[in-house]
Amino acid sequence: xxxxxxxxxxxxxxxxxxxxxxxxxxxxxxxxxxxxxxxxxxxxxxxxxxxxxxxxxxxxxxxxxxxxxxxxxxxxxxxxxxxxxxxxxxxxxxxxxxxxxxxxxxxxxxxxxxxxxxxxxxxxxxxxxxxxxxxxxxxxxxxxxxxxxxxxxxxxxxxxxxxxxxxxxxxxxxxxxxxxxxxxxxxxxxxxxxxxxxxxxxxxxxxxxxxxxxxxxxxxxxxxxxxxxxxxxxxxxxxxxxxxxxxxxxxxxxxxxxxxxxxxxxxxxxxxxxxxxxxxxxxxxxxxxxxxxxxxxxxxxxxxxxxxxxxxxxxxxxxxxxxxxxxxxxxxxxxxxxxxxxxxxxxxxxxxxxxxxxxxxxxxxxxxxxxxxxxxxxxxxxxxxxxxxxxxxxxxxxxxxxxxxxxxxxxxxxxxxxxxxxxxxxxxxxxxxxxxxxxxxxxxxxxxxxxxxx
Amino acid sequence: xxxxxxxxxxxxxxxxxxxxxxxxxxxxxxxxxxxxxxxxxxxxxxxxxxxxxxxxxxxxxxxxxxxxxxxxxxxxxxxxxxxxxxxxxxxxxxxxxxxxxxxxxxxxxxxxxxxxxxxxxxxxxxxxxxxxxxxxxxxxxxxxxxxxxxxxxxxxxxxxxxxxxxxxxxxxxxxxxxxxxxxxxxxxxxxxxxxxxxxxxxxxxxxxxxxxxxxxxxxxxxxxxxxxxxxxxxxxxxxxxxxxxxxxxxxxxxxxxxxxxxxxxxxxxxxxxxxxxxxxxxxxxxxxxxxxxxxxxxxxxxxxxxxxxxxxxxxxxxxxxxxxxxxxxxxxxxxxxxxxxxxxxxxxxxxxxxxxxxxxxxxxxxxxxxxxxxxxxxxxxxxxxxxxxxxxxxxxxxxxxxxxxxxxxxxxxxxxxxxxxxxxxxxxxxxxxxxxxxxxxxxxxxxxxxxxxx
Numbered sequence: 001x002x003x004x005x006x007x008x009x010x011x012x013x014x015x016x017x018x019x020x021x022x023x024x025x026x027x028x029x030x031x032x033x034x035x036x037x038x039x040x041x042x043x044x045x046x047x048x049x050x051x052x053x054x055x056x057x058x059x060x061x062x063x064x065x066x067x068x069x070x071x072x073x074x075x076x077x078x079x080x081x082x083x084x085x086x087x088x089x090x091x092x093x094x095x096x097x098x099x100x101x102x103x104x105x106x107x108x109x110x111x112x113x114x115x116x117x118x119x120x121x122x123x124x125x126x127x128x129x130x131x132x133x134x135x136x137x138x139x140x141x142x143x144x145x146x147x148x149x150x151x152x153x154x155x156x157x158x159x160x161x162x163x164x165x166x167x168x169x170x171x172x173x174x175x176x177x178x179x180x181x182x183x184x185x186x187x188x189x190x191x192x193x194x195x196x197x198x199x200x201x202x203x204x205x206x207x208x209x210x211x212x213x214x215x216x217x218x219x220x221x222x223x224x225x226x227x228x229x230x231x232x233x234x235x236x237x238x239x240x241x242x243x244x245x246x247x248x249x250x251x252x253x254x255x256x257x258x259x260x261x262x263x264x265x266x267x268x269x270x271x272x273x274x275x276x277x278x279x280x281x282x283x284x285x286x287x288x289x290x291x292x293x294x295x296x297x298x299x300x301x302x303x304x305x306x307x308x309x310x311x312x313x314x315x316x317x318x319x320x321x322x323x324x325x326x327x328x329x330x331x332x333x334x335x336x337x338x339x340x341x342x343x344x345x346x347x348x349x350x351x352x353x354x355x356x357x358x359x360x361x362x363x364x365x366x367x368x369x370x371x372x373x374x375x376x377x378x379x380x381x382x383x384x385x386x387x388x389x390x391x392x393x394x395x396x397x398x399x400x401x402x403x404x405x406x407x408x409x410x411x412x413x414x415x416x417x418x419x420x421x422x423x424x425x426x427x428x429x430x431x432x433x434x435x436x437x438x439x440x441x442x443x444x445x446x447x448x449x450x451x452x453x454x
Numbered sequence: 455x456x457x458x459x460x461x462x463x464x465x466x467x468x469x470x471x472x473x474x475x476x477x478x479x480x481x482x483x484x485x486x487x488x489x490x491x492x493x494x495x496x497x498x499x500x501x502x503x504x505x506x507x508x509x510x511x512x513x514x515x516x517x518x519x520x521x522x523x524x525x526x527x528x529x530x531x532x533x534x535x536x537x538x539x540x541x542x543x544x545x546x547x548x549x550x551x552x553x554x555x556x557x558x559x560x561x562x563x564x565x566x567x568x569x570x571x572x573x574x575x576x577x578x579x580x581x582x583x584x585x586x587x588x589x590x591x592x593x594x595x596x597x598x599x600x601x602x603x604x605x606x607x608x609x610x611x612x613x614x615x616x617x618x619x620x621x622x623x624x625x626x627x628x629x630x631x632x633x634x635x636x637x638x639x640x641x642x643x644x645x646x647x648x649x650x651x652x653x654x655x656x657x658x659x660x661x662x663x664x665x666x667x668x669x670x671x672x673x674x675x676x677x678x679x680x681x682x683x684x685x686x687x688x689x690x691x692x693x694x695x696x697x698x699x700x701x702x703x704x705x706x707x708x709x710x711x712x713x714x715x716x717x718x719x720x721x722x723x724x725x726x727x728x729x730x731x732x733x734x735x736x737x738x739x740x741x742x743x744x745x746x747x748x749x750x751x752x753x754x755x756x757x758x759x760x761x762x763x764x765x766x767x768x769x770x771x772x773x774x775x776x777x778x779x780x781x782x783x784x785x786x787x788x789x790x791x792x793x794x795x796x797x798x799x800x801x802x803x804x805x806x807x808x809x810x811x812x813x814x815x816x817x818x819x820x821x822x823x824x825x826x827x828x829x830x831x832x833x834x835x836x837x838x839x840x841x842x843x844x845x846x847x848x849x850x851x852x853x854x855x856x857x858x859x860x861x862x863x864x865x866x867x868x869x870x871x872x873x874x875x876x877x878x879x880x881x882x883x884x885x886x887x888x889x890x891x892x893x894x895x896x897x898x899x900x901x902x903x904x905x906x907x908x
Contacts, residue, residue, distance in 0.1 A: 005533035009463065079459035079540070079835075086533070090607075108562055110835035112874065149835050153544075172626070172877035179831050179880050377633050381533075381564035381603050420566065420874045423626035426633050 004089040007105075008251040010082035017074065018066035020242040021058075022277040022349060023235065025284045028356055029062050030235070030348040031323035034310060036454070042320050050220060050228045052125040058236040067239065069121075076120050076153070077243065080109045085251035090379035092399070099402035100257060101395060103415045104248045104275060107382060113417030114271050115146035115231055118240035122229045123150035133157045133226035135219045137187065137212030139166050139267070140339035140387065141173025142417050143231030148182035161187040161215045164207035166339035172421045187212035194218050194316040209267075209343040210329055214316035221318075232268030232340075233313060233347045241274025244414060249278050252412065259290060259412035261398055265390040266294035266303060266361065267340045269347035275414040277349075280358065292359035294350070295394035297341045297369070299334040299437040302327045303354060303361035305444055311345055311451045321454060324351045328447025334437035336366050337425035338386040344447075364393045365436040370429040372396050373419065385417035386425055458543040461559075462705040464536035471528065472520035474696040475512075476731040476803060477689065479738050482810055483516050484689070484802040485777035488764060490908070496774050504674060504682045506579040512690040521693065523575075530574050530607070531697065534563045539705035544833035546853070553856035554711060555849060557869045558702045558729060561836060567871030568725050569600035569685055572694035576683045577604035587611045587680035589673045591641065591666030593721070594620050594793035594841065595627025596871050597685030602636035615641040615669045618661035620793035626875045641666035648672050648770040663721075663797040664783055668770035675772075686722030686794075687767060687801045695728025698868060703732050706866065713744060713866035715852055719844040720748035720757060720815065721794045723801035729868040731803075734812065746813040748804070749848035751795045751823070753788040753891035756781045757808060757815035759898055765799060765905045775908060778805040782901025788891035790820050791879035792840035798901075818847045819890040824883040826850050827873065839871035840879055 023029060032041035047056040058067060069077070088101040106114035126134055134156050138144025144160040151158035160182050167174055167186040177184045187207045188195035194214035198205055205211075213230070220228035230237060252258060262279055264272035272294050282288035296303050302325045312329040313319035326345040333342040346354070353359045373389035375396070376382070384392060391413045402409050419426065428434050477483060486495035501510040512521060523531070542555040560568035580588055588610050592598025598614040605612035614636050621628055621640040631638045641661045642649035648668035652659055659665075667684070674682035684691060706712060716733055718726035726748050736742035750757050756779045766783040767773035780799040787796040800808070807813045827843035829850070830836070838846060845867045856863050873880065882888050 005529055007533060075459055079461060152832055153835070171881075172874070175877040175881045175884070176837060176874070178884060179828060179837060179877075181832060374633060378606055378635060381607070383630060383633060420626065420630070421877075423629035423633075423875075427625075427629045430629070430632060 006087040006089070007084040008254045009084055010247055010250055012078055014250055015074065015077055015081050016069065016243050016246040018068055019239045020246060020278050020281060021061060021064055021067055021239055022280060023062040024065040025281055026352065028352055030352045033320035033322050036317065036321050050217060052122065052129050052131065052227055054125040055122060055236045058239055059234055070124055073120050073124050081243065082247045083108050085248055085255065087255065088380055091376055094375060094379040095396060095399050095403065097399040097403045098406055098408045099399040100408060100410045101399060102252070102255065102412045104244055104412065105415050106244060107415055107418035111142065111146040111149060112420065113142040113146065113385065114241060114244060114274060115143045116150065117243050117274070118231065118237045118270065119146035119150035121240045123147065123154045123156055126156060126227050127154040131156065131225055131227045133159065133223055134229050135159045135216040135226060136229045136231065137161045137209055137216045138231065139163045139209050139342055141166060141170055141177065141421070142340060142385070144184070145173060145176045147229055147231070148177040148180040151182065152180050158182040159219060160184045161189065161212040163187055163209060163212050163339060163342070165335050169337060169339070169424065170421055187215050189215060192218040198315065206335060208315065208332055210315035213314035214318050217314065217318045232270040233343070233345065235347060235349050237270045238273030238277065238347060238349060241270045242277050244274040245276060245278030248275060248412065257410045260409045261291045261293060261411045263293045263295060263391050263394050263411065263413040265341060265387045265416060266296040267343050267387065269350040271414050271416040273347065273350060276359065283358065293394055294359060294361045295364050295390040296361060297336055297338055297390060298363040298365045299336050299439060300327065300342055301363045301439065302344060302346050304363045307448050308351060308355055309451050310454055313345060322348055324348055325354060326451065327444060328451050330450060331447045336437065337422065338369065338390065340387040341390065362394050364390045366434055367436050368393045370426070370434060382415065383419045383426070384415060385419045386422050388416045460541040460543070461538040462708045463538055464701055464704055466532055468704055469528065469531055469535050470523065470697050470700040472522055473693045474700060474732050474735060475515060475518055475521055475693055476734060477516040478519040479735060480806065482806055484806045487774040487776050490771065490775050504671060506576065506583050506585065506681055508579045509576060509690045512693055513688055524578055527574050527578050535697065536701045537562050539702055539709065541709065542834055545830055548829060548833040549850060549853050549857065551853040551857045552860055552862045553853040554862060554864045555853060556706070556709065556866045558698055558866065559869050560698060561869055561872035565596065565600040565603060566874065567596040567600065567839065568695060568698060568728060569597045570604065571697050571728070572685065572691045572724065573600035573604035575694045577601065577608040577610055580610060580681050581608040585610065585679055585681045587613065587677055588683050589613045589670040589680060590683045590685065591615045591663055591670045592685065593617045593663050593796055594839070595624055595631065595875070596794060596839070598638070599627060599630045601683055601685070602631040602634040605636065606634050612636040613673060614638045615643065615666040617641055617663060617666050617793060617796070619789050623791060623793070623878065624875055641669050643669060646672040652769070660789060662769065662786055664769035667768035668772050671768065671772045686724040687797070687799065689801060689803050691724045692727030692731065692801060692803060695724045696731050698728040699730060699732030702729060702866065711864045714863040715745040715747060715865045717747045717749060717845050717848050717865065717867040719795060719841045719870060720750040721797050721841065723804040725868050725870040727801065727804060730813070737812065747848055748813060748815040749818050749844040750815060751790055751792055751844060752817040752819045753790050753893060754781070754796055755817045755893065756798060756800050758817045761902050762805060762809055763905050764908055767799060776802050778802055779808060780905065781898060782905050784904060785901045790891065791876065792823065792844065794841040795844065816848050818844045820888055821890050822847045824880070824888060836869065837873040837880070838869060839873045840876050842870045
């Protein structure tokens with residue numbers, strides 16, 4: 001095994017001062033979100049009851065290319081950023097590939113994932129606007145942990161609905177949120193109407209991100225001075241995550257290379273957008289040839305097998321209608337261990353980009369993802385989150401193609417988080433207890449017919 | 455809560471090229487290890503059957519102040535070092551102290567602790583000398599995980615004996631070792647004579663580091679081309695860990711301050727020595743006034759209540775006799791969750807330094823340690839390892855004294871690892887299920903009488 005290693009760091013003053021808003025540069029802008037009752041396009045103020053006002057403005061901002069990072073947020077970024085850009089010599093050697101593989105290591109944040117990049121921003125704006133309580137949903141718990149800490153930091157109370165299957169699969173993440181002082185409830189719960197409605201029909205339902213979102217939105221709506229926050233999907237979340245790609249751009253310069261491919265796992269799109277958009281800017285504005293590959297789980301294939309259509313962002317239908325690649329808001333994903341990818345839809349920006357063929361998508365089965373994760377762990381020492389394993393698997397596929405063709409392509413992927421809290425999943429994989437999930441066309445069609453009526 | 459943050463990093467070329475060997479500068483050198491049968495002082499070659507030869511020479515080297523870090527080891531250091539030095543503004547504010555608190559964040563290594571610093575060196579020397587298999591013991595599993603990864607990196611097979619109580623309390627760490635491809639056995643086991651002897655007397659014995667060491671040494675002795683490695687206690691381990699303090703010295707310069715106190719938790723002494731020795735050099739050579747405080751668990755108080763005496767390093771008596779502060783090699787520590795601190799003795803260098811009053815020690819009860827850990831997690835975002843919580847608790851005691859006196863003392867502590875794998879322990883703490891352990895003088899005397907006969 002090679003013990004050659006190289007990481008690239010940025011000095012504090014090189015940490016971005018602006019987020020990059022790709023909406024401003026897109027030739028085809030995302031379609032507007034619609035009021036489900038009237039089908040009228042929404043204005044920022046229509047979203048004020050749910051989200052902090054500045055976040056609503058960011059969500060629908062299609063004109064400003066750069067949005068300034070507030071100094072208190074950047075101050076916190078400096079605490080764990082820049083994250084390292086690493087040349088994965090170990091993985092290259094294990095694969096025997098001529099490809100040059102780099103990864104952006106977002107797992108070094110105190111929360112163990114990229115999620116803190118947006119949690120800090122969202123908690124900050126809430127605090128600025130006089131909010132006292134925040135609610136959210138979480139799958140694997142990476143986002144919930146990040147929001148719990150950010151809330152604590154800015155003096156807000158946090159209530160988190162965690163998808164029940166993850167609450168049970170990953171009890172340590174619940175403990176982390178509780179250690180930060182957050183209130184954590186498994187979803188679906190009996191504490192909301194949305195939760196009760198689902199449990200009445202299906203008492204054993206193990207939950208989904210769509211359901212947990214409904215519960216959190218309902219709590220925000222019925223609690224004074226409380227706002228809802230979301231960890232992915234929405235455009236303002238991807239905006240905050242662009243610090244990843246903006247740093248990576250400078251770090252790739254230090255490495256003296258430019259990526260031919262950029263790969264990230266895909267749940268709602270925020271870590272994908274975070275690393276891809278700043279590079280995609282050069283594709284849009286300068287015609288730079290780069291492939292952008294989203295790696296989604298085969299059991300939740302909205303990009304590769306879903307439909308581009310207006311749909312709700314949540315199970316109960318509390319959100320506006322969003323123009324997205326979707327499997328239908330009532331789609332119940334299989335119980336894969338990558339809890340953060342178990343979501344039915346894609347954010348509106350990535351959906352438009354996929355429609356316009358500016359990016360591609362691949363689907364990865366559960367066993368291939370863990371096989372890739374173990375190979376990476378042994379080669380690079382870092383145990384990746386089950387979500388990130390999908391990006392690694394897609395990277396390995398491309399690196400193997402390079403081995404066949406002999407091409408020295410430059411691949412950059414986002415290591416969105418570590419898997420230290422997910423060792424029970426690795427245990428099951430190593431014991432041969434994990435399976436793949438096949439999804440028939442009929443199963444997919446079933447939920448898609450529903451949304452045609454919206 | 456303050457969101458002011460500051461971290462100090464070093465450029466790659468500033469990463470140390472030499473380890474600092476404090477033995478060369480000590481006025482009173484550590485007494486030599488003795489052959490238990492003849493009571494003759496040992497020479498390096500007497501240790502060759504157990505350890506890699508270069509490590510034996512380093513162990514007894516009392517003349518060379520600086521020992522060069524082999525380039526392949528330094529290459530790997532560059533992968534995760536420098537680790538950040540952080541000004542803990544959040545903790546200062548939470549305490550309302552005028553003290554300036556800094557911590558060296560060793561938790562950012564891919565293994566989550568400082569242990570990799572020595573694991574890389576030990577695996578490298580073994581590989582250089584043609585060894586094919588390595589064995590070791592581990593408590594909480596931080597060392598076992600680090601050695602498993604380092605072994606994998608240098609192409610060695612690893613077999614790890616994990617203290618049974620930790621094997622059960624922290625199953626994720628076992629999974630991590632297995633993910634790296636190591637063979638993990640709970641200790642005491644029936645696979646060695648040492649294990650069998652103990653299980654015969656006490657079938658329910660939950661293990662200790664001393665027992666696991668015996669088992670690993672026995673396996674090394676009875677396996678061709680296999681060497682034993684140790685994660686703390688020995689002088690060569692502390693030597694490798696001085697990269698921590700050497701970096702911290704330069705980083706404190708960047709911060710424009712010099713520590714009045716240096717604090718670390720204490721199991722065998724390697725993370726304490728790692729951060730303290732490079733600073734202590736200035737105390738020994740230039741008379742610099744700095745306090746060095748080791749924080750040990752009240753349930754395993756070798757420094758504060760043990761005896762300076764020749765004793766075995768392991769339960770079964772396989773090691774040479776070492777001049778150390780000890781509770782007796784048959785001391786069975788209470789089942790505290792800081793598994794890495796459950797060891798009966800202190801390394802020979804720190805033992806001599808304590809005898810010579812160049813350093814101090816304090817003991818911390820389990821509940822105080824977790825209370826400190828939770829306060830730190832909420833203030834700084836990082837969940838500390840239960841071991842590191844002891845250093846934080848000692849830091850908080852000193853910071854509170856500063857609050858009383860109004861003194862702006864500069865405190866530097868070592869955050870030896872994160873506690874993400876230890877969330878079950880935090881869970882128990884938050885649920886009120888953890889207790890303190892009181893240790894009577896009689897219990898301590900009992901084992902100390904034994905060693906008088908050695």
